[in-house]
Amino acid sequence: MSTETNILTILGESIKPGEHKEVNFVVANLHTSSPVNVPIIIERSKKPGPTVLFTAGIHGDEVNGVEIVRQLIAKGINKPKSGTIICMPIINIFGFINLKREFPDGRDLNRVFPGSKNGSLASRVAHKLITEVVPHVDYVMDFHTGGSGRFNAPQLRIAKANKQLYGLAKVFGAPFVLYSKNLNKSFRNTCYKLGKPLLLFEGGKSFYIDDIVTNSGVNGAKRVLHHLGMLSSKFKVSTPKKECVFIEESKWIRAKFSGMFKASVKINAKLEKGDLLGNITDPYGKMNYFVKADHSGYIINVNQSPVVYQGDALFHITTKL
Template sequence: MPEKKQEILTIFNEQIKPGESKEVNFDVANLHTSSSVNVPIIVERSKKPGPTVLFTAGIHGDEVNGVEIVRQLIAKGINKPKIGTIICMPVINIFGFINLKREFPDGRDLNRVFPGSPSGSLAGRVAHKLVTEVIPHADFIIDFHTGGAGRFNSPQLRYSKDSRSLDVLAKVFGAPFVLYSKNLSKSFRTTCYKLGKPLLLFEGGKSFHIDDTVTNSGVNGSKRILKHLGMLKTTFKASKPKKDCIFINESKWIRANYSGMFKPSIAVGNLVKRGDVLGNITDPYGKFNFFVKAQNSGYIINVNESPIVYQGDALFHITAKLKR
């Protein structure tokens, strides 16, 4: 990523000069009580020229583990660059975070309204401000997410097959898995793709939960990226990944054939063979016990940890075809 001349950075009319640290307020909207809501954007700039990296989390208000990863980057001072600029936005959907909900108060999923509109819904207005005020400054973005509805994701990176130029950075990040997945309509990732902004989407853990393994994967991967770009200060060490990441071309969901009480017997990250028992579904009265089996061989990259499931619910996400 080429170096660029350090100039004054302007975000929401706030000027940040090279060598400065500043907390910029992302003014969204007041609460219904008229109380103001501050969404901090933490900007750290080196005096030396270099790229601008943006770390984002909390697009979904219930995805707390992503927020924790960016919080640690700030708390530990990892976001203070040796060169260039680092911008951190730990909680984009502050309303969902306050209300412990995935969506905005208007019921919309922020990740389905990009690039937004200055006169649209609340979620659309937030998306528009993010796209017009922050994204233009970024040379590279890492967006942190977690699994929803009790489904636990193994730490993984996601981007489309059209973005395979990101393979090198994905290997540097060092998550256990890389899943090629289609760009979804009106998502943050798709908008950044159309704007020519390279983005790695990190998935790990589940909603309303903080997992140390997932957090460490996100923080360590971020440090490796910053070191690769020459931005990590020498006071921090970027350890090498324990294993090479596994690139996934295709994956499948194993769904529940019955409603009932569910108990998985396999953990995320494990390699299974076709026919292996992955868990079982029972009823509260002891009348039946249905064993869930792997329909193909592959790695388990997501496990539903909800104790109650309904017919058709996604139980396991398993790799179907690996990149060779």
């Protein structure tokens, strides 16, 4: 764990203990030559402690994650009583401007890490983040959102057999912790290789801000900061309503027919085999197919699209805890 008794220099800007500063993360202008300002908000305490990085918006359409980091800043949670907190609410500003997942070059930022100084636009952003910001931090919390139309239960994703992340995940207190392998060229895998523990939070769906998901992310961040001795004493730390469920395996239930779809179960619900999950109908009132659970488990993702095609993923249900 780093101690902070001297000046922190990020992207050419120096921040002394006890200082606040907004540093501009600049990679390229828009195609109109208009400059793009991507502020990094840095808050330092005079008291030494760890450095925590909060990130969101790796995918431009995942606005719920952006909202979580925004609230951390707006409420002053990012002002530590010890150590340093760095907030990057929007990493993929180019996708966020257009509300698109990818960069203008069509690349997924979360598949090009650690990036390259002379590569594609997405690769250059990844390289700058990894070489000029991440080396200064001790912990990372990265906030994501589910895909378009598919609503994720608030959950953390960590690699199995990592005792440090397991402990931090229990402190965070999300309803679910899903064991998943670090994907090649992802931000999470790159941080792992650099020895930077990263908690990846998923919740909600694209283009949508959900209060329950947002509260889960904000409260989890507060618990981790409190655990690290960084949370200001003016903030209360809530105890999770239920102990988090650690998930080893899960399975998607897919549509057997195309048609109009309506789910009849709520996210986070625990199901038994044979329980009714929803139904698929046709626009002419001739068909009504009932979707039922083929095994017991918790629902961690629900497809909220009104129209589905045969083979589409409808429900993500745990199979092994």
